[in-house]
Amino acid sequence: xxxxxxxxxxxxxxxxxxxxxxxxxxxxxxxxxxxxxxxxxxxxxxxxxxxxxxxxxxxxxxxxxxxxxxxxxxxxxxxxxxxxxxxxxxxxxxxxxxxxxxxxxxxxxxxxxxxxxxxxxxxxxxxxxxxxxxxxxxxxxxxxxxxxxxxxxxxxxxxxxxxxxxxxxxxxxxxxxxxxxxxxxxxxxxxxxxxxxxxxxxxxxxxxxxxxxxxxxxxxxxxxxxxxxxxxxxxxxxxxxxxxxxxxxxxxxxxxxxxxxxxxxxxxxxxxxxxxxxxxxxxxxxxxxxxxxxxxxxxxxxxxxxxxxxxxxxxxxxxxxxxxxxxxxxxxxxxxxxxxxxxxxxxxxxxxxxxx
Amino acid sequence: xxxxxxxxxxxxxxxxxxxxxxxxxxxxxxxxxxxxxxxxxxxxxxxxxxxxxxxxxxxxxxxxxxxxxxxxxxxxxxx
Numbered sequence: 001x002x003x004x005x006x007x008x009x010x011x012x013x014x015x016x017x018x019x020x021x022x023x024x025x026x027x028x029x030x031x032x033x034x035x036x037x038x039x040x041x042x043x044x045x046x047x048x049x050x051x052x053x054x055x056x057x058x059x060x061x062x063x064x065x066x067x068x069x070x071x072x073x074x075x076x077x078x079x080x081x082x083x084x085x086x087x088x089x090x091x092x093x094x095x096x097x098x099x100x101x102x103x104x105x106x107x108x109x110x111x112x113x114x115x116x117x118x119x120x121x122x123x124x125x126x127x128x129x130x131x132x133x134x135x136x137x138x139x140x141x142x143x144x145x146x147x148x149x150x151x152x153x154x155x156x157x158x159x160x161x162x163x164x165x166x167x168x169x170x171x172x173x174x175x176x177x178x179x180x181x182x183x184x185x186x187x188x189x190x191x192x193x194x195x196x197x198x199x200x201x202x203x204x205x206x207x208x209x210x211x212x213x214x215x216x217x218x219x220x221x222x223x224x225x226x227x228x229x230x231x232x233x234x235x236x237x238x239x240x241x242x243x244x245x246x247x248x249x250x251x252x253x254x255x256x257x258x259x260x261x262x263x264x265x266x267x268x269x270x271x272x273x274x275x276x277x278x279x280x281x282x283x284x285x286x287x288x289x290x291x292x293x294x295x296x297x298x299x300x301x302x303x304x305x306x307x308x309x310x311x312x313x314x315x316x317x318x319x320x321x322x323x324x325x326x327x328x329x330x331x332x333x334x335x336x337x338x339x340x341x342x343x344x345x346x347x348x349x350x351x352x353x354x355x356x
Numbered sequence: 357x358x359x360x361x362x363x364x365x366x367x368x369x370x371x372x373x374x375x376x377x378x379x380x381x382x383x384x385x386x387x388x389x390x391x392x393x394x395x396x397x398x399x400x401x402x403x404x405x406x407x408x409x410x411x412x413x414x415x416x417x418x419x420x421x422x423x424x425x426x427x428x429x430x431x432x433x434x435x
Contacts, residue, residue, distance in 0.1 A: 037435040124435050126433055149434035150364040180435070186434055191434065217429070231411065
């Protein structure tokens, strides 16, 4: 296969040349979301000869996707978007190394994924994940090529480019309620146009040509073809480091319940009350479905516990029980809650019960 | 006379993409935003404000000048 012929029309551009083509071949781009934006971006990155493309999407193709996600075929309905997009890229340009990642992007996989790529493209359709991408880009020092759509309008920007402003500098409030395409509706071309703007920013960054949309947001209206650029500044308070990231996205959520609210489950055989105090601690609590494993032995004796049961953990006052919940969650126990106030609170409630 | 541009969900509330407003006495950016909020009831809508293509703080102490262009820019989420 003649590589020079494949890329001839762009290599003859003085701004690109053989050198630029080499830069493209050495670049690695991760596209998050293989929906309307992603399918507009990927073919152009592949065609241009980006060396490596990763595609993150856990969705399968639905018939309602096809009016805008035009790389997918009708007979691929029900198949993985990431895998179908990978097949399309390989057909278009077998020189591109492609990886299909059919997983949901989360705090758990984002950092290790991002570290393997040079540029991260946000082609997602919800706000919460944009903050996750932004924060993971900050931790891993990668630029984020942002695009999003509201009906006939689109926004494009590049965040964290050479330590430039981020998504949080533009929109600091992450508790937003914003409509996505599913809710608001969209015409395929609108999302395609915005995706192409994103692909253009990716290629410019790799090639080092033109001006990257850093510290600027482009707003495009497809109905009247008006386009505006707005400048925004970096806010020093919006930085995120690894520690903040882990705390925000990967901290176990420990649920607490009051003993009051679970009284009617005392006799339920699907429920287990786990006392993590030492044997000599009082007040003694003895419930029908109860087991005692002191916290320090919990990991060794973990096989005594049934993962399928709902487990309420208690200690003396509700502190060690939270540590126990965290430990059990790490061992893939799913339905674990800590009893607030521990045995002391439970004893009072049990006394009241008896007096009644 | 100033021009105010509306985008996305904000334009859905205002039912127009731009309007020209005239004011007789001095008008601060904060007062303008307050007036617009009363007129259109933006309520929980989030948006940033730009004056002459530059995004500024909503609470910035700025007095609007004739021919200023103000833009209200909400985040978009579709893709």
